[in-house]
Amino acid sequence: MNIWTQRSIELANQHDYLDQLFKVYPLSANEKRDLSNDVVEKLKALLQTRDSKGLINLLLDQVKGNGDEKHPFPIKYSYVSYLKNDRSAIERNPKTVERIASYLYEMGLAGILEKTSAPKETNRQMGQLFKNYIDQATLGLKVTKDEMSFLNSEEDIIFNCSDSQGEDFAKRVLGYQRDKGLDFIAKVKETYIIGETKFLTDFGGHQNAQLNDAIDTLTSSIQSTSFHVKKIAILDGVCYIKSGSKMYKEITSFSDDTVVLSATLLREFLGSL
Template identity: 45%
Template sequence: MNKWTKLSIEYANQKSYLDDLFHVYPTIPDGIREINNKIWGNAQKAFKSKNNKELLSELLKLDLFPIKESYIAYLKRDNTAIERNPKTVNRLCGRLYEMGLDKIYERCSEPKETNRQIGPMFKDWLRNKSLGIDPVDIDTFTSNNKDAVLDASDKAMMDFAKKELNYNRDKGLDLVARFNKKHIIGEAKFLTDMGGHQHTQFDDAIATIEERNVKAIQIAILDGVLYIPGGSKMYKYVSNEYMKHNIMSALVLREFLYQL
């Protein structure tokens, strides 16, 4: 097994892993979502006048629709479907009237799911000088061969890696760095559960480190449930099929980089 994967598994199972990981991913839910007052005012009027089409049209403009329902995504993307599907409109509005305005407002203003907030946290952690150096902009990064961490958007990192490092995936990166004159690229994921979308995230990170002919050390900075020993697919992958890949926790990343 890769030394750094082994260290990550040991860290997760023997030390204060979650307490320490909170410094990287401080998953504190936001407060309630802000709701556009004009949209909400229009929705209130439509609700009180029982104008189904208007009520649905206004609520679909909000970030979060108050009902979890398979047809909502379609209606959000094609508002003209409201005119063509009166039974669906009436069915949804029946549920809305049953909920009442207070409950509708409560649902529409619920905090974002924690998973949707995780993305920027890794880069925020890097900006806190957690790797011992301040991340730098692209001009500074390319001006010399000193140890450096690139501070840029996922896309800008991807563009740099494509141009300079023969990286060919159309997928943004979370880390582009240079230590001991060696370039390192990688994706960072906090895998909060097994299966579903989380497994897709895992596969995405693996695809980056399996990209061929890249002129950089490829790593997957993964944290979460994959390090729990047992029968899960992710644990089996990191301890068997992908055991030679550079898969590691963010909590051992600094040591990995400085030993290159």
């Protein structure tokens, strides 16, 4: 097990880990996401006329914002995702449409507004909160969002770009092989550091998948490149609790040269390179 993983476990189990972590992920209670007055009026009219196709289309229009969930669909129903991704299926599947609409009519306007205005889940904030933390330059390195400034810098520097920009840069320049965005790219001396960040809030299910996602990046191959590239996994949350969990077993099974660490130790790690 790597020394930085050991230190992360010690921090989480013996010190004020969560108090320190709040500096990286300053979570707050989420505000409701109210629909606009115009959409509410359209909803009222569609419910009154029982226009099932129009009702479902309108609610699906509210689901996606700029790369993130804008308003959740008011019911959890497996066929909704299909309709969201193929609107033409609404015309071809009248029985399914009426079945979904019947649940919406039963909910009524008040029920629909309550569900579509539900606060955003905290785990959807994590990536941006980490980016904001990097932008504060608290890691002791210069920060840029410009690729050429990053490449040409003679100082230690962090490239704090979007995940997709990070993936594109790492593939073109560093020989990165995964079709997956990167949360963290830095250059310290002659070493490029790349990795993903995850805040694992609970055990099992989706959170195990999140851990596996970070591990896949950590263990992915790098094509031949003239640069020295080091992969890391910046993990936080329940994975450091000493237990028999799959997460704990996973992060403690790696060799000494595989770096898994808490974001709270990232500054010290970069300073050690």
